[in-house]
Amino acid sequence: MNILIVDPLPLFIQGMTAGLKNTMPDICVDGVNQCEGIWDILATIPISVMLIDGEMENSSQLILLDDIAARYPNIRIIVMLMRVRKDSLRRFLEHHAVAVVSKEASMDTIFQVIKTACCGMVCIPHSESVWDMDSEQALLTKLSDRQREVLRLIAAGESNKQISRLLNISAGTVKSHLESIYRRLNVKNRTQAAMIMSADE
Structure with a gap:
């Protein structure tokens, strides 16, 4: 097949x-x-x-x-x-x-x-x-500006190391942002988070 x-x-x-x-x-x-x-x-x-x-x-x-x-x-x-x-x-x-x-x-x-x-x-x-809750846009309003920047880079396929370099922040800070993003968007991984950002753009 x-x-x-x-x-x-x-x-x-x-x-x-x-x-x-x-x-x-x-x-x-x-x-x-x-x-x-x-x-x-x-x-x-x-x-x-x-x-x-x-x-x-x-x-x-x-x-x-x-x-x-x-x-x-x-x-x-x-x-x-x-x-x-x-x-x-x-x-x-x-x-x-x-x-x-x-x-x-x-x-x-x-x-x-x-x-x-x-x-x-x-x-x-x-x-x-069948989903009948907040829209993806409403979910994204739960994120800070910095978290949205990190999420945009995730959606673009960047690794944690690349995000760290691009935003001039430590790898630990990137990881901390990711954990917060997952929690606020109620997702389990970067792919699910990236799909929410992609749906909004």
Whole structure:
């Protein structure tokens, strides 16, 4: 099975690729971080499943989903969101997604979603997984200016050492900022934190 991951964050693509290959050793995974790169891959590789970032939801992305479904009707499109919202869920399903899943879901859950989608079924999250709380913007207001600077650099893929150099602060201070960011955003790691920042920009 060939899977294509479309996400603006290279860090997310790397993590998801490693997780998928660990769960499903026989798959081939490709990744692109810009929508323009999709068509070259689809023209050369028989993709079965596409995991596409839904955080950039806008009319052009919905048109993209329609175009993919029209040109490659056998591809199972799974939209991944940091937070699954009721309005987004409905909109993506109306535009040919066969599943919507949280980016925070366990690899076992994502595997089950892929398996269900490949069987031709629509897969939606449990109602308790549908997010109906503060927006990502509201979460970011909990951060200090310095913490937002650190988070922007995380989202850009910088390491702790690089952040330390760029902001002229110690590695210990970077680590302290990260711990505070995780706590305030209620996330477990830098990938989840970066996705919140990416969704806001």
